[in-house]
Amino acid sequence: MIRLEARPAPSRTWSVLSPVVAIAITVVVAATLFALLGKDPVRGLEVFLVKPWSGTRALTELGLKATPLILCAVGLGLAFRANVWNIGAEGQFLVGGILGGGLALVVTANQIPVNRWAFFPLLVLAGALGGMIWAGIAAFLRDRFNANEILVSLMLVYVADLFLSWLVFGPWKDPRGFNFPQTMNFAAETAVPRLVPGMRLHWGFLLALLAAAGMWIFVHRTYRGMQLLVGGPAPAAARYAGFSSRQALWTTFLLSGALAGVAGALEVAGPMGQLTPHVSQGYGFAAIIVAFVGRLDPLGAVLAALVLATFSIGGELAQSRLGLPSAITGVFQGVLLLSLLACDTLIQYRPRWGRR
Amino acid sequence: MHGRTWMQSLTLAAVLAAGLAGCAKSEPPKAAAPAPAPAAAAKPEPLKIGFIYVGPVADAGWTFAHDLGRKAVEARFGDKVKTTFIESVKEGPDAERVIRDLVAQGNKLIFATSFGFGDSMEKVAKDHPEVLFEHATGYKTAPNLRNYEGRFYENAYLAGVLAGMVTKSNVIGFVGSFPIPEVLRNINAFTLGARSTNPKVKTKVVWISTWVDPPKEAEAAQSLINQGADVLLQNTDSTAVLQTAEKNGKFAFGWDSDMSAFAPKAHLGSCAIIWAPYYLKAVNDVLEKTWKVENTKWGTKEGLTEVVKIPDSVPAAARAKVEEARAFLVANPGAVFRGPIQDNTGKEVLAAGVVGDDKFKGEMGFYVQGVDGKLPAGK
Amino acid sequence: MGAKVNEIALLLAATLAAGTPLALAGLGLLVNERAGVVNLGAEGMMAIAAVTGFAAAFLTGNEWVGFAAGAAAGAAAASIFGWLSLWLYTNQYATGLALSLFGAGFSAFVGSGYVGKNLERSVVAGIPGLRDLPFLGPALFRQHPLVYLAIALMAAIAWFFYRTRSGLVLRSVGESPDSAHALGYPVRRIRMAAVLAGGALCGVSGAYLSIVYAPMWVEGMIAGRGWIALALTVFATWRPARVLLGAYLFGGVTMLQLHLQGMGVQVPLQFMSMLPYLSTVVVLVVISRDPLWIRLNMPASLGKTFHPGS
Structure with a gap:
């Protein structure tokens, strides 16, 4: 026993x-x-775990796949540590994508001349704003009406997805797109700058690493960050430390929402290049696994995102190679x-x- | 404290990663490595063909029908071809990687079977002029990228012809996924077909915003039946609508593939899509080096679409009407949309005697007369 | 006029049918939560049960074997959760989420052979005598037996909670596990029993979806219904009758939006499809806005890990 x-x-x-x-x-x-x-198990593991790491293209694809996972998981890790259960990162990702995509669409449709390096920060801001708005709803309803944030943030995922669907089927539909549900292709200048020529990996990856590093410093090296962690699980102790659980709720929701929103905007203006009904790829949900596998730590999230990205790319490879x-x-x-x-x-x- | 543990983890992970990378390097180059140089081979290499599916192969609907086509290719060409498929590929950025990987594995002909793969296809096609790409239900072309599609609406029209004869309530129902031109063509063709045999027919439409969600499809079908519809058609992928009709003692059709087994009493026929003829042709084009850029739209005439398994219980008069309409479509492919056609606000969209061209059909964004309600999310 | 009345009767009937899977799962989760355990794995348990139940019904040709298999599968999946969260003290939220994700993948994996398979259909007879009543017959009495079973179950659970000693013990474990432990009750075993019961009912719900409601199996078919069931327990402020009512309300909203579409109401379809989710949020807000009211009703130890002897 x-x-x-x-x-x-x-x-x-x-x-x-x-x-x-x-x-x-x-x-x-x-x-x-x-x-x-x-x-053959050896061959299977090779395809699953090693192949996604072999070669420049494979590595850049891995980074591309890991980028939204890192961004979402870094924020979720913080929220979960503070005992704030934001399960709706997918919805925040979507709204970030909608605002980021909307911005790119405005630039494209009005043929506004932009510099891609000037547009990049604007895109990130738009994504962050979108994510914060969506996360803010859940935080507000929790704060003001005590509504369970797990369920509200989750329900808002469905709402965001349908809202995106309405946009691309309706007002934002490409007038020359043969009535297919998609916006026009964004102008080249709005695309997230690439990191490696010829590959899809973009500067968003570095941004994600930066976000992880920044969050690590915030959590481990600042007074506020530590307060936040105390603020979650033990409200009384936190109040004593001068940090209310309300503040923990708002800070973590807005931060995790903003990061998820940035991930969405980068995905839309990065590899997608237009808005379609298929912006939701499940990154916000997969990031929950990433956050936990990464022990709710920002740097852990980076490693865990790479593990998860390996799994999903390995899964694709295993299909075509091993059936x-x-x-x-x-x-x-x-x-x-x-x-x-x-x-x-x-x-x-x-x-x-x-x-x- | 966290810092230290993380330093340790990082070191460990780095060691692990180095180990893995070491494995990768020491591995002898495999045949699957991205080195497509078949010219040196002594015996003719088989043509490697890749298929990218949007759903699981066993979905009994859209993807299943495509996979039957792939199997037909294997059966016909034997060791001259080698096919690979990847199922449940998400429409979006993931598709590009999957397509590139198929190219890297030496596939020389690649089929992608959903509209949402179009952009990815276009991008990869640009980088790989040596590979031929075929995109189902798309519209973009390039020197090595072409499209193929079925005139699915011919099936919907024939189903409508039958529905018009069978309905007693003069209300027929349609479960729609998303209001895209393809689905609107089917709704309108279904209605036109029904009104050709029964001008009193009205079509009710319910949208469910998804391609596959059997419980929701069943709910939508039930809702239509509750409002008096007694013959149903759907542009969703499962058998749930048909089974709901069976449960309620009403009628319905199968869609995509033969679904007769699911509803012995309700089943009036299945609007089957038989991709094999096209896939055989496409592969043959490549093998015979006659492949050229086209926008293929096949239907009843070419045997790509067919209403199969119309049961014996359907009265002879109705069968005759369907047969008549079928013969008409074989003689006049695509002529489901021939004027005069009015939309359901009474506006004429096609003048008398005019047959709708590809643009008319491709951009369809209205309901024809006889469909209840207003098109959702229109302008 | 007669036709309209009939339509309303049918809308009611469809509402009952649509609410039943939510009610079954919601009641199961209620038992969990009354014992102080939140299992966010409902979606995963329902998926695993849906495929297991479907397979069993397919192989035996008997839907009741299917429901039983679904219940067993749901309980088995719940036992993973129970073991981890009760004996290994893992975080309940995290473990439940893990189970949801695992269930989605696992069900798709084992179920691929059952996609596109066809069940022998049993005829739903309804309740003899009552089924032919005007209006009430088609509205209420022509349903699958599980629809009535869900109602009976609600009554049984209410009786168990408030009229039996074991129910009292279960509730006190949820309110104050430490005092229950001090009184000598095996808190973890009681909680495990509640988790298993919850899993079994989620299992029946999943099996109902795949065997009766759809009736077919395809991956991803639970499509968020497990989460709705979780929301129902909060709606209901952890009361059995209100869980049932909430389930019908939700089923009603779902059917109503489809019905309105069929009537040609001119609202963009995406907004129609949002209705069930938005109404969930609205009801959550309305129910929860008085924190005192929630605190009075919510099992006090909900979601907290219990350490015996600490």
């Missing part, structure tokens, strides 16, 4: 080992699953998160043998 005993202090060893063990468990599950499906079904990626993501949660227990607790 095993029972868990609280450790006097969190185990540092396990806080490092836990994600490693969780990834190891996922790899073992994956290998077993490959074998069960009659595929594996697309759903397998989702299984691995779920296994990873569940085993991570289980392993994290060992940070705070020590298993003991025998009965009490």
Whole structure:
């Protein structure tokens, strides 16, 4: 009989080992699953985990895929640490994309001459604003009416998606687009500047890394950041420290919303180049996994985003090379998160043998 | 404290990554590596063909119908071809990577089966003139990119002809996904067909804002039936509408593929899309080096669309009407939209004697007379 | 006029049918939450149960075997959540989310063989005698047995909560696990039982969707209904009857927006489709705006990890 005993202090060893063990468990599950499906496990793992990292194009694609995940997860990590449950990053991503895309559309439709380096910060601001508006609704309803933020932020995802659909089917439809639901292609100057010539990776990736670094400093090196973390789980203690849980709610919602919104704007003006009904790609939801796999830490989010991006690109590669079904990626993501949660227990607790 | 642990994690991750990278480097180059140089091979390399699907292959609808076409290609050309497919690819930026990867694996002919893949296709096509690209239901072309589509509305028209004869309430229903031209053509063709045999028919439309959500499709169908519709057609991908009609003792059609098994009593026929003829032609074009840029729109005449499995219980008179309309469409492909046609506000959109051209059909943004309500999200 | 009355009757009937899966899942989650556990994995449990139930019904040709299999699958999925959150003290929100994501992927993975498969359909007879009543017959008495079962279940749960000793224990575990523990009740086991019951009911709900309502299986078919069910418990301020009412209300809004479309009401369809989600938000706001009211009704330990002996 095993029972868990609280450790006097969190185990540092396990806080490092836990994600490693969780990834190891996922790899073992994956290998077993490959074998069960009659595929060579070694080859399967190679395609899944190594191929997405081989070559310049692969690496840039990985970065491109990781960019929105990092941005969303950095903000969500902060919110979750403060015990604020913003589950609707996908909606904030969408509204950021709508505002960013709208800005690009205005520039394109009116043939306003812009410099791409001047437009880039404007785009980021528009995205941030969009995300903040959408997150602000959830924060306001929580603050003013005590409405559960998990459910409100989630319902707002559906609303945002339908609103985008209305825009591209209606007022923002490209007049020369044969009535297809899409805006016109944005002018080239509005595109997010590329990082590597010929590749899709754009400056948004660096921005995401910067955001992660900035958030790390905010959380670990500023008084306000630390207050925020206290402010969530223990409101009384936080009030004592002069920081109310209301402030925690607003700060984390607006920050995480802004970051998700930026991610949306970058996606729309980056690889998409127009608004279509397909802006929602699930990044806001996947970022929840990323945030947890990254231990709710900004730098952890970067690593976790790369892991998740590897999984999803690896899943695509495994389909065409090994004939594996697309759903397998989702299984691995779920296994990873569940085993991570289980392993994290060992940070705070020590298993003991025998009965009490 | 967090800082230190993270430094440790980072170091560890870096070591891990280095290890992985090491593995990658020490790996001997595989055949799958991006080095498409088949010219040196002794025996003729098979033509590698890639398919990109928007849904899972087993969706029993749109993607399933395309995959039947892919299988027909394999059956016909044997070891002269090698096909690969990737399912459930999201429309959007992910598609570009998937297409590039198919190119990198040496595929020389690539089919993408949804409208939302168009931009990605266009971008990759520009970078890879040596590969041929085919885009279903799109409109963009390039020297190595062409389009193919079915005249699906011919099926909807034939279904309408039958619906007009079968309906007792003179109300027929349509479950729509999104108000895009393709779906509007089907609604309008269904209505025109029905009114050709029964001028009193009215069509009610319910939109569900998704292609596949069986419970929602069932709800939409139920709602139409509750409002008196007794023959239903849908432009969504599941069998739920048909099954709801069965449950209610009403009639409905299958869509995309043969769905007769799902509703023995309600099923009036399935508006099947049979992609095989086109895929065989396209592959043949490449093998025979006769591939050229086209906008192919096939329908009843070419055997790409067909209303299959009309049950024996349908009266002979109705069957005859359908057969007559079918013969007309074989002789006059696409002539479902021939004037005079008025929209449902009474405005003439097509003058008498005029047959709607590709532009008319491609940009369709109205309901014809006989459809209830106003087009959502119009201007 | 007769036709209009009939339409209303049918709209009522459709509302009952649409509300039932939400009611089943919502009641299950209510049992969870009354014991102090929030399981955000509803969406995942329903997905796994939908495919398992469908497969079982397909293989045996009996829908009741399908419902049972769905309940078992839902409970099995819930047991992962229960084990992690109750014995390994993981965060309930995070674990539930993980289960939702896992369930979506896992159901798609194991279910690919059952897409496009066809079930033997059973005929819904309705309640003999009552089914032929004018208006009331078509409105209320021609439903699938599970529709009535959901109502009975609501009554049973209300009776259990407020009239039985075990119900009282369950509620006190949700209110104050520490005092329940001090009184010698096995808090974690009671919570686990509640989690399993919740999973089983979410499972029946998922199986109802795939076996009766759609009736088919395709990945992603739960499409947010699990989240709506979670919202229902808050709506209902954790009362069984209000969960049922909320479910019908939501089903009614869904059917009404489709009905209005069919009538040709001139509102952009996207705004129509938003109605169910917007009304969820509005009702949440209305219900929650008095914090005292919520605090009085919400199980006090909801979502908090319980450490025995601490």
